[in-house]
Amino acid sequence: MTPDILLPERIENEEQLDEVMTRPRPILIEFMKTLESPLLILGAGGKMGPTLAILARRAAVAAGTDIDVIAVSRFSDPSARAVLEKHGVRTQSADLLDRDSVKELPDARNVLYLVGLKFGTAENPAPTWAINTLVPANICERFPRSRIVALSTGNVYPLAKVTGPGSREGDPLTPLGEYANAAVARERIFGYFAQKNRTPVILLRLSYAVDLRYGVLVDVTQKVLAEQPIDLTMGYFNCIWQGDANEMIIRSLALADPSIVSLNLTGPRCRLRDVAERIGEMAKKPVRFEGQEADTALLSDTTLMEQRLGRPATDLESVLRWTVHWLQHNGRLLGKPTHFEVRDGRY
Ligand SMILES: NC(=O)c1ccc[n+]([C@@H]2O[C@H](COP(=O)([O-])OP(=O)(O)OC[C@H]3O[C@@H](n4cnc5c(N)ncnc54)[C@H](OP(=O)(O)O)[C@@H]3O)[C@@H](O)[C@H]2O)c1
Numbered sequence: 001m002t003p004d005i006l007l008p009e010r011i012e013n014e015e016q017l018d019e020v021m022t023r024p025r026p027i028l029i030e031f032m033k034t035l036e037s038p039l040l041i042l043g044a045g046g047k048m049g050p051t052l053a054i055l056a057r058r059a060a061v062a063a064g065t066d067i068d069v070i071a072v073s074r075f076s077d078p079s080a081r082a083v084l085e086k087h088g089v090r091t092q093s094a095d096l097l098d099r100d101s102v103k104e105l106p107d108a109r110n111v112l113y114l115v116g117l118k119f120g121t122a123e124n125p126a127p128t129w130a131i132n133t134l135v136p137a138n139i140c141e142r143f144p145r146s147r148i149v150a151l152s153t154g155n156v157y158p159l160a161k162v163t164g165p166g167s168r169e170g171d172p173l174t175p176l177g178e179y180a181n182a183a184v185a186r187e188r189i190f191g192y193f194a195q196k197n198r199t200p201v202i203l204l205r206l207s208y209a210v211d212l213r214y215g216v217l218v219d220v221t222q223k224v225l226a227e228q229p230i231d232l233t234m235g236y237f238n239c240i241w242q243g244d245a246n247e248m249i250i251r252s253l254a255l256a257d258p259s260i261v262s263l264n265l266t267g268p269r270c271r272l273r274d275v276a277e278r279i280g281e282m283a284k285k286p287v288r289f290e291g292q293e294a295d296t297a298l299l300s301d302t303t304l305m306e307q308r309l310g311r312p313a314t315d316l317e318s319v320l321r322w323t324v325h326w327l328q329h330n331g332r333l334l335g336k337p338t339h340f341e342v343r344d345g346r347y
Pocket of ligand 1: 043044045047048049072073074075076077095097114115116117118131135151152153205207208210
């Protein structure tokens, strides 16, 4: 697909990275004209929230609408809050486990729900279950008549045969491990309230958003650059440029429905061996492998997403080139590995 935004050859610094990642495409600018103010983004202080909120705000300004974008989080990382405010996004600090704080949230017709907890679940599962079940219940009770786009994960599926199309939205949600099962619970809580209150909800089962500061491509590139062997067992994955994922998350508001829809959200399937070899070529590094490709992997079929939202605009080759350049020039990293190799569901 030809992107309707010119992609740079390289990304040199965080300012440029955020500029590229939050530059709205015409399709999003048009969509913003259909929204009422404010747009509430919950769990906005994490890896995706800041770029998502800034994209929404830039699209609203470009559309000439006066949509307030309000980012809500505990803001454990205060720098996220500062970045948001610098870009005209309003922020509100709240612990969404606390029902009194939830009552204080402003009314909003449109809500994007990003709250989640994954890493650390294996050692201490209780907070993961609490965040993934109690917070959705609090939010659904507070916003029974709002359209809600709720982020879920491709981890809700069990591993799929690599010879098949990948997991589809109607497949049984029988994954391994407490994180993934808590993510299934998150979906079911949204489903319960959608049924009970006729709340329009869409669940987006995202697999691997990639940024230059974190993500599966950063993890693989780091190994290639360090000349460490790449374990091929989890031999395939899907990933999507975070800017494209953010855009699709916002546009999914149009798909929210009381009969609760779920949609896989990711990019085309990648073979780990091919990706690592391409990174090796770009970085002029030899690539070593270990292990054998298993006959299953965490894979999503994106047919439905492509029908509803189109294909992601940013191609893998550009993202690989940016990632290699970023790491070779010591670009800032979040230090949050994806652990994409995990096959037993223990995160
Ligand atoms: N990034 C990916 O590749 C990916 C892949 C699959 C699925 N997802 C899903 O997409 C969503 C967004 O992804 P992400 O990578 O941005 O996740 P993330 O980095 O974990 O961000 C979620 C944020 O939610 C906030 N939060 C957690 N508990 C909260 C509470 N009690 N009250 C208020 N805020 C709370 C936290 O920020 P504060 O500390 O500021 O509160 C946290 O950083 C997640 O739900 C995840 O399941 C992401």
